[in-house]
Amino acid sequence: MSDCIFCKIVEGKIPSTKIFEDENVIGFKDLRPQAVIHQLFIHKKHTKDVNDLAKNDPKELSDVFNAIRHYTEKENLTKDGFRIVTNMGPNAGQTVFHTHFHVLAGEPLGHFGA
Numbered sequence: 001m002s003d004c005i006f007c008k009i010v011e012g013k014i015p016s017t018k019i020f021e022d023e024n025v026i027g028f029k030d031l032r033p034q035a036v037i038h039q040l041f042i043h044k045k046h047t048k049d050v051n052d053l054a055k056n057d058p059k060e061l062s063d064v065f066n067a068i069r070h071y072t073e074k075e076n077l078t079k080d081g082f083r084i085v086t087n088m089g090p091n092a093g094q095t096v097f098h099t100h101f102h103v104l105a106g107e108p109l110g111h112f113g114a
Helices: 005-011 050-056 058-074
Strands: 018-021 025-029 037-043 082-085 100-105
Touching: 005 025, 005 037, 018 037, 018 058, 025 058, 037 058, 050 058, 058 100
Parallel strands: none
Antiparallel strands: 018 025, 025 037, 037 100, 082 100
């Protein structure tokens, strides 16, 4: 998608601080971190949100979660824990309409949900 900032990161047209990359997925540091560790993981193929990704190619969803698993294990984030968040739609706070997952860690995070 020509006007998508994350697609431009995939294409190398916009620099990012990559923390993970394989043939399908890129992980990079969030420019506005909400935790000590705040990374974004995206599939290189453009989809607009998690429902679009899961509906049209569930294997790509698995690609992203496997990348997150590799990264969190390598960085020993599993010891103290981490949070994975995705926003879907404007009311949820989605501002970039390329499916992405936030990985937050490195400090106690506020209690959320049950």
